[in-house]
Amino acid sequence: GEDVEQSLFLSVREGDSSVINCTYTDSSSTYLYWYKQEPGAGLQLLTYIFSNMDMKQDQRLTVLLNKKDKHLSLRIADTQTGDSAIYFCAERAWEGTALIFGKGTTLSVSS
């Protein structure tokens, strides 16, 4: 079945760039997503990319997709302490299907 893998922890200093990586197994994935979850809160959609794209940039966020290797990354430029949270990678194969989530990467930003 489908599987989404992420590294569990990432620690960076304020002002540095953060790169969170994700791999997935379902080659039929059409949309890939990044969500942010702060403690005790729901999921906030950060950005998403369609499978026919290689890159998407949105302000401090850059998403890179390597479809051949089934690898997705999220780069956060100029990381701030407010970026500390859990980041989930998710994929969706078909319209109307639920998202398959990775286990989440905890980003810790120190000042």
Add this chain to the structure above:
Amino acid sequence: GAVVSQHPSWVICKSGTSVKIECRSLDFQATTMFWYRQFPKQSLMLMATSNEGSKATYEQGVEKDKFLINHASLTLSTLTVTSAHPEDSSFYICSARDRSGNQPQHFGDGTRLSIL
């Protein structure tokens, strides 16, 4: 942007009580809503897919008589945890997909359920 409202945000109740959680799409119509469960420090696990006007589709291992889902309108789905026990304590999150199908899913803020 699209907003999904989930209510209540936090419930504490005694073992044996039934608890109803509501999920509403506020500014769009959602033919499909999804219910997830999240244990501490773990990922989201899909419990069921709620379709407006028809029966929900449950994932393997999820008891449909335990977790009753009703999707009576295009903007509201409810999850009722019947005769809740401490092992049902968890964070429940719903998401809704826009009727057009091409938009990403938007999530509610979640409901923290604690059964004593």
